[in-house]
Amino acid sequence: MDIGAAKMIGAGLATFSLLGVGLALGNLFSTLISSIARNPSAKNDLFPIGLLGFALTESIALLAFIVAMLILFS
Amino acid sequence: MKIDPLAQFNVKALYPLLIGGIDITFTNVAAYMILSVALILAILGFLTRSSSLFPTRGQMAVELLFDFLSSMIKTYAGREGLPYAPLVFCLFLFIGMGNLLGLLPYAYTVTSQIVVTFSLACIIFVSVTVIGLVKHGWGFFRLFLPEGIPVYVAPLLIPVEIISYFSRPVSLSVRLFANMVAGHVMLKIFTAFAALLAGGWFAPGVIFPVIITISLFAFEFLVAILQAYVFTILTCIYLNDALHLH
Numbered sequence: 001m002d003i004g005a006a007k008m009i010g011a012g013l014a015t016f017s018l019l020g021v022g023l024a025l026g027n028l029f030s031t032l033i034s035s036i037a038r039n040p041s042a043k044n045d046l047f048p049i050g051l052l053g054f055a056l057t058e059s060i061a062l063l064a065f066i067v068a069m070l071i072l073f074s
Numbered sequence: 075m076k077i078d079p080l081a082q083f084n085v086k087a088l089y090p091l092l093i094g095g096i097d098i099t100f101t102n103v104a105a106y107m108i109l110s111v112a113l114i115l116a117i118l119g120f121l122t123r124s125s126s127l128f129p130t131r132g133q134m135a136v137e138l139l140f141d142f143l144s145s146m147i148k149t150y151a152g153r154e155g156l157p158y159a160p161l162v163f164c165l166f167l168f169i170g171m172g173n174l175l176g177l178l179p180y181a182y183t184v185t186s187q188i189v190v191t192f193s194l195a196c197i198i199f200v201s202v203t204v205i206g207l208v209k210h211g212w213g214f215f216r217l218f219l220p221e222g223i224p225v226y227v228a229p230l231l232i233p234v235e236i237i238s239y240f241s242r243p244v245s246l247s248v249r250l251f252a253n254m255v256a257g258h259v260m261l262k263i264f265t266a267f268a269a270l271l272a273g274g275w276f277a278p279g280v281i282f283p284v285i286i287t288i289s290l291f292a293f294e295f296l297v298a299i300l301q302a303y304v305f306t307i308l309t310c311i312y313l314n315d316a317l318h319l320h
Binding site for chain 1: 080245248249252253255256259297300301303304307
């Protein structure tokens with residue numbers, strides 16, 4: 001197999017980590033929604049925490065992106 | 075038309091400078107960093123030009139921002155963290171302004187260089203460690219063994235805690251850097267596709283990529299502020315560890 005094809009396969013495989021990130025984001029927001037639904041007055045306290053969790057989870061997805069880019073272009 | 079989404083991160087030398095064998099070339103990264111600091115100083119100076127006990131609207135805006143950050147420090151690092159409010163304020167403004175400046179067309183994003191974010195993270199890491207050592211002396215190393223942990227887990231736990239302590243600057247810097255790079259690459263790819271479509275036979279269809287690009291731009295705006303916020307909030311959490319040792 002030539003190296004270009006192997007790089008593309010590797011970069012494609014690197015995106016598999018998005019599976020975990022998708023699960024995590026869905027879990028995060030479903031929990032956020034259900035906790036706000038249970039206690040609407042806590043919304044102002046919960047929302048910044050949710051955003052923080054979103055940003056921290058998203059950075060995992062971006063690590064996968066960086067890995068894919070490194071595989072493709074190095 | 076050739077799409078090169080990574081060309082926007084090229085560092086260009088604006089004014090080559092070599093002093094004593096050390097290359098301190100003035101690059102576009104340095105120029106944009108100076109520009110962002112100058113913009114922050116100009117905006118803050120303009121808004122608070124006539125400080126008084128009865129604040130004007132501009133002074134009110136600056137005070138709101140400072141209050142927001144100092145209440146964040148109070149929540150995450152306690153009252154002892156308040157002396158470090160200026161550091162957190164400067165960090166938030168510098169990162170936020172760097173991110174927002176990068177969103178302008180043809181502008182350079184300083185936070186998309188790992189060396190910039192890693193230096194910022196190292197400043198945080200070293201200063202937090204020094205603060206902890208000065209405040210607690212040798213007791214600072216209790217940070218690696220939380221209280222109430224049985225002794226027989228210690229050989230396993232201490233290396234894990236030490237590794238997680240030393241990976242802090244890496245994760246802090248890579249998070250900001252990866253967010254900025256990925257966001258700008260994504261924007262570039264979508265706009266390049268829109269431009270390709272506009273030149274082809276399917277020109278009316280270009281409206282869809284343009285709409286997506288606009289919404290992505292709004293998302294990037296959110297990410298720019300959010301990443302500055304996350305960076306400062308994690309600084310507060312690390313500060314809390316150094317001040318209170320778990």
